[in-house]
Amino acid sequence: MRSTDEIIGAAIRCLNADPTASMAQLAEAAGVSRATLHRHFASREDLLRALGERATRRWEESQDAAGIDAAAASGDPDRLAAALRALLTAFVADADDFGFALTDHFVNRVPELVAWGSRLEEREIAFYTACRRAGVLRADLPxxxxxxxxxGLMISVRESLRRxxxxxxxVPALLIETFLTGAGGAPGSVDDGGTR
Structure with missing residues (x-):
């Protein structure tokens, strides 16, 4: 007999591969009958809500583990830079494990998840603001x-890993490098398509 946690884990992996998976496909991925899946979750929406809660909890845990609040309060550039790198590295695992939740229309419209996500976003905004003040991030970018x-980079991580x-x-180094230095070439290195 599979536990609810095992079913949720299997459903997340299935939805990461195919976000449109039906309850029948999710039951098959979890190795249970559709009736058993329905005993745990009355509807696909109930299952998605549970998965969204798990994804949002992971987001909060990643913020906690990176220590973004303490780093922001310190104002110390080295501490902020380390926390930023830790946060982005954690987000790679989050996007890999819960990628479907980044863009799932149902999950992103559940009122309690929207409210929870808004609180977490504001927490990150405060952290990024502290990074800007300390010169870790550019001050001219909103x-x-x-x-x-x-x-957006989390979606890029998800898609790159999926494909x-x-x-x-x-991926962690690619993400951090892209975020901190961008994707542009060195000055004068732009390929003009051979028009010179």
Missing amino acids: VRWVSNTVY GDVARRD
Whole structure:
């Protein structure tokens, strides 16, 4: 007999591979009958709500583990930079484990999850603001743009891992490098398409 936790884990893996998976497909992925799945979760929406709660809890745990509040309160550039790298590294695992939740329409409309996510986003906004003040992040970029950029990069992580575009071990460094230095080439290195 599979536990609720085992069913949730299997459902998350299935939805990461196919976000449109039906209850029948989710039951098959979990190794249980559809009736058993329905005994745990009356509907697909109930299951998605449980998965969304787990994903949001992980987001909060990643913020806690990175120590973003203490780093922000310290104002110390080295401490902020270390916390930023720890947060982005944790987000790689989060995007790999809970990638479907980043863009699932149902999960992103559950009122309690929206409220919880808004609180976590504000916590990150305060952290990014402290990073800007300390010179860890550019002061000329709107802080919400920074937050949205991190979110967009999490989707890039998810898609790159899903398609196998990059090796899993390379993703944290790629993410941090892209976020901190961008994707542009050195001045004068832009390929003009051979028009010179």
